[in-house]
Amino acid sequence: MDLSSLPTPCALVDEARVAHNIERMAAQMRRLGVALRPHVKTAKSLPVAERQRAAGARGITVSTLKEAEQFFAAGFDDILYAVGIVPGKLAQVRALRERGCKLKVIVDSLPAAQAVAAAGHPFEVLIEIDTDDHRAGVKPEEARLLDIGRALHEGGAVLAGVMTHAGASYELHDPEALAAMAEQERARCVRAAERLRAAGLPCPIVSVGSTPTALSARRLDGVTEVRAGVYVFHDLVMLNVGVCNADEIALSVLATVIGHQDEKGWVLTDAGWMAMSRDRGTQAQPVDYGYGAVCDEAGRLIDGLVMSGANQEHGIVGWRDGHVDATLAQRFPLGTRLRILPNHACATAAQFPHYEVIGRDGALTRWERFGGW
Numbered sequence: 001m002d003l004s005s006l007p008t009p010c011a012l013v014d015e016a017r018v019a020h021n022i023e024r025m026a027a028q029m030r031r032l033g034v035a036l037r038p039h040v041k042t043a044k045s046l047p048v049a050e051r052q053r054a055a056g057a058r059g060i061t062v063s064t065l066k067e068a069e070q071f072f073a074a075g076f077d078d079i080l081y082a083v084g085i086v087p088g089k090l091a092q093v094r095a096l097r098e099r100g101c102k103l104k105v106i107v108d109s110l111p112a113a114q115a116v117a118a119a120g121h122p123f124e125v126l127i128e129i130d131t132d133d134h135r136a137g138v139k140p141e142e143a144r145l146l147d148i149g150r151a152l153h154e155g156g157a158v159l160a161g162v163m164t165h166a167g168a169s170y171e172l173h174d175p176e177a178l179a180a181m182a183e184q185e186r187a188r189c190v191r192a193a194e195r196l197r198a199a200g201l202p203c204p205i206v207s208v209g210s211t212p213t214a215l216s217a218r219r220l221d222g223v224t225e226v227r228a229g230v231y232v233f234h235d236l237v238m239l240n241v242g243v244c245n246a247d248e249i250a251l252s253v254l255a256t257v258i259g260h261q262d263e264k265g266w267v268l269t270d271a272g273w274m275a276m277s278r279d280r281g282t283q284a285q286p287v288d289y290g291y292g293a294v295c296d297e298a299g300r301l302i303d304g305l306v307m308s309g310a311n312q313e314h315g316i317v318g319w320r321d322g323h324v325d326a327t328l329a330q331r332f333p334l335g336t337r338l339r340i341l342p343n344h345a346c347a348t349a350a351q352f353p354h355y356e357v358i359g360r361d362g363a364l365t366r367w368e369r370f371g372g373w
């Protein structure tokens, strides 16, 4: 493998690792007997989504209507837009649906449900359920769950189901706690579906998921589909959660050493926060990797070496425990190339217009990606 032709910083993807991660999640879903509707917001890249579909994924999840537009244009027609819909976006959703896209939206309030139902189009809508006090959603036992369901069903929309995302799972790192969180996500979302059905309302879809809960679930009775996203690349946050190994992290930033500060034990690179993002997701986790974990050019992790600081276009590399090591300058002289593993793959990937992909045979290719809204 020769990376010398690549400009730095660039986003490097290991195709074999992506394939492994996709197959690992697909196998887990087969074992649990549920469909996988991957969240494509991590890679925002057609070649990645095509590989997920080839491995059995059914439909996709998106975080922006731009993703819906782009993936629909590329032949993905079963799409869940998993961010609460507002009236101002309904015209774009409707236009996509009238072109044949089975685009579904989510609501978690009565005003939103009433607005969607009154919009004069049979929008397919899922109710967002809060199963972990993490973010948005209606609690499964709340009275307004049925009010929202009725407002949709009786108001002209199609009540397609319920969905939840146990984002609180990112704060865990114990396998038993993760399995318990997956069970809580499952049980509370299924409970919401049962309440709707008991009230005579339809609820065909029960959609759950995050990468930690998807990989930790032991049973998913009553669930019809799982949405997981970051698993295609994994990252240091997932490493800390304990749902991947370092050699499953498929995205890194290729950087070049541009200088040193020997008395501080610093190696300076051309990958600052503009390349890695400002995401410090490992800060509160068992291992704080700073802005990233450092690997050699071949991708071998250098245990204990991290990107401890970041300016816009400068990265500072040093030992995680902060000890000053003047020999780093000899070990990594000017021009040395390093790979930096990201804290949060979605955020780091978003800094780049495309991926430089190391194929299974070591040859380089390029996968386009997009950003924006």
Ligand SMILES: Cc1ncc(COP(=O)(O)O)c(C=O)c1O
Binding pocket: 039, 061, 082, 083, 164, 165, 209, 210, 211, 212, 227, 228, 229, 230, 231
């Ligand atoms: C609504 C929703 N579903 C699914 C996911 C996928 O989670 P993960 O990236 O942990 O797989 C996310 C991620 O933020 C999300 O917001």
